[in-house]
Amino acid sequence: MVEILKELEERFQVSDLVQQKDHLAFVSVDKNKAIPMITWLKDQAGYTSLTLITAVDWLEDGKFQLTYMINNPKNKTQIAARVMIDRENATMESAHHLWESVRIYQRELKEMFGIDFPGSPGVDESFILEGWVDIPPYRRDFDTKKYSEETYFPRPGRQSNDPAEYMKSKMYPNE
Amino acid sequence: MEREFDKAIKEMYKEKFLAPENEVRQVSAPDGSIIEIDPLKDYFCQERPKEHKPRKGVVEDFLNWARAESLWVLGFGTGCGSIEIPPLVTPRFDMYRYGVQMRPTPRQSNVFIISGYLSVKTLKRAIRSYEQMPSPKYIIALGSCTINGGMYWDSYNTINRLDHYMPVDVYIAGCMPRPEALLAGFGKLKELIKSGQGEKANEYARNFDWYKANQKKIIRDWNMPDYNW
Numbered sequence: 242m243v244e245i246l247k248e249l250e251e252r253f254q255v256s257d258l259v260q261q262k263d264h265l266a267f268v269s270v271d272k273n274k275a276i277p278m279i280t281w282l283k284d285q286a287g288y289t290s291l292t293l294i295t296a297v298d299w300l301e302d303g304k305f306q307l308t309y310m311i312n313n314p315k316n317k318t319q320i321a322a323r324v325m326i327d328r329e330n331a332t333m334e335s336a337h338h339l340w341e342s343v344r345i346y347q348r349e350l351k352e353m354f355g356i357d358f359p360g361s362p363g364v365d366e367s368f369i370l371e372g373w374v375d376i377p378p379y380r381r382d383f384d385t386k387k388y389s390e391e392t393y394f395p396r397p398g399r400q401s402n403d404p405a406e407y408m409k410s411k412m413y414p415n416e
Numbered sequence: 417m418e419r420e421f422d423k424a425i426k427e428m429y430k431e432k433f434l435a436p437e438n439e440v441r442q443v444s445a446p447d448g449s450i451i452e453i454d455p456l457k458d459y460f461c462q463e464r465p466k467e468h469k470p471r472k473g474v475v476e477d478f479l480n481w482a483r484a485e486s487l488w489v490l491g492f493g494t495g496c497g498s499i500e501i502p503p504l505v506t507p508r509f510d511m512y513r514y515g516v517q518m519r520p521t522p523r524q525s526n527v528f529i530i531s532g533y534l535s536v537k538t539l540k541r542a543i544r545s546y547e548q549m550p551s552p553k554y555i556i557a558l559g560s561c562t563i564n565g566g567m568y569w570d571s572y573n574t575i576n577r578l579d580h581y582m583p584v585d586v587y588i589a590g591c592m593p594r595p596e597a598l599l600a601g602f603g604k605l606k607e608l609i610k611s612g613q614g615e616k617a618n619e620y621a622r623n624f625d626w627y628k629a630n631q632k633k634i635i636r637d638w639n640m641p642d643y644n645w
Binding site for chain 1: 580
C-alpha cells in the first residue's frame with residue numbers, strides 16, 4: 242500500500258494522502274490527471290475492479306468532488322481518487338472505456354448532480370427521473386421538501402416535532 | 417368527442433415527449449400500398465372509461481358475492497410492501513382459502529395492491545396497469561406511504577397521496593403491515609364489495625378528468641395514450 246501511494250505521488254502528483262485503514266487510502270488528484278491515473282492503476286498496478294463512483298456537492302466552495310473507488314482483488318486493497326471539478330458547467334472526462342459499469346454511474350451522476358460526461362453512452366437519457374425539469378435533485382441548493390409540498394399534494398394534518406424540544410416538554414413539563 | 421382540456425394537454429406533451437414507437441409513420445401493407453399508422457389512434461383504445469350501473473336487487477347481490485369470493489391480484493410489487501405479499505402464498509398465511517390468488521397480467525386480475533411508496537416513474541406504469549384491468553376492479557393501498565407519503569413524505573420523487581392519482585378502496589396502515597394485516601384488508605374489501613360499496617372503478621370513470629389532470633401534473637413525459645385498456 243505504501244509503495245503504490247509513493248509511486249502515485251511520483252507519477253501523478255497526488256496530494257492529501259489519507260490512509261484510513263491498512264487496505265484503504267484516499268488521494269486527491271488533478272482533474273486532467275485523474276483518468277490517466279485510474280487507467281495506470283487498472284492496467285499496471287492490478288486495481289482491476291471498480292467499486293463505485295460517487296459525487297459530493299461542496300456548495301460553499303463551488304466545487305463537486307468526484308470519488309473513484311477502485312479495488313485490487315489480489316491483495317485486497319482499495320484506493321479512492323478524489324477529483325475536484327467546478328460546479329459551474331460541471332464536466333468530467335468519461336471513463337466508460339475502462340469498465341462497462343461506469344456508464345451507469347455516469348448516467349446517474351448526470352441526472353442527480355448535473356455533471357456531464359461527454360461521450361459516455363446514453364448519458365443524456367433519463368435514468369429514473371423521467372421528464373425532470375427542475376435543477377438536479379442531489380444538488381444541495383435543491384429544496385426537496387419545498388418541491389414535494391408544491392408537487393405532490395401533501396395530506397393536511399401532518400405535523401413534526403423537534404426531538405430535543407419535544408422530549409424536554411414531555412420529561413420536564415414544569416421548566 | 418375530445419374535450420378542450422385533453423386537447424390542450426395532448427398538444428403540450430406531444431411535441432415534447434412522444435416515444436419513438438408512438439410517432440406517426442408510413443408503413444407498407446402486404447399488398448404493397450403505403451398506409452399511415454398513428455399508434456396513439458390505431459393501436460390503443462381512445463374511448464373514455466364508462467360507468468357500469470349496478471343490476472337490480474338480488475342479481476347485484478349475487479354478482480357482488482361472486483366478485484368478493486374471487487379476488488385475483490395483479491402481481492405488481494412497488495416499494496417495500498412487495499416482500500409482504502409472497503408469504504401470503506405460503507401455507508402459514510395461505511390466501512387461496514379466501515379465494516385470493518395472484519395473476520401475472522393485468523388482463524386477468526381485478527385487485528391491484530399498491531404495496532408501498534410509488535415513485536413517479538413507477539406511478540406511470542401502475543396507472544397503465546390499472547387501466548388495463550377489467551372492471552370491476554379494486555385497489556388496496558398498503559402501508560403509510562400510500563396514505564400520506566410515510567417516511568418519504570418530503571422526497572423529490574415519491575408521491576404523497578395515492579388517492580389523487582388512483583381510486584383506493586381499502587387502506588392498510590402501517591410501516592410495513594404484516595401479512596396478517598393484508599389478510600384483514602382482503603376481508604375488509606370483501607365486506608365492502610358484498611355491501612355494494614366497491615364502486616371505485618366507477619368513481620374513476622366519473623372523475624376521469626380530475627384524475628388525469630393530477631396524473632399529468634407530475635408525470636411530465638406523458639408519452640402514452642390517455643386511456644389504453
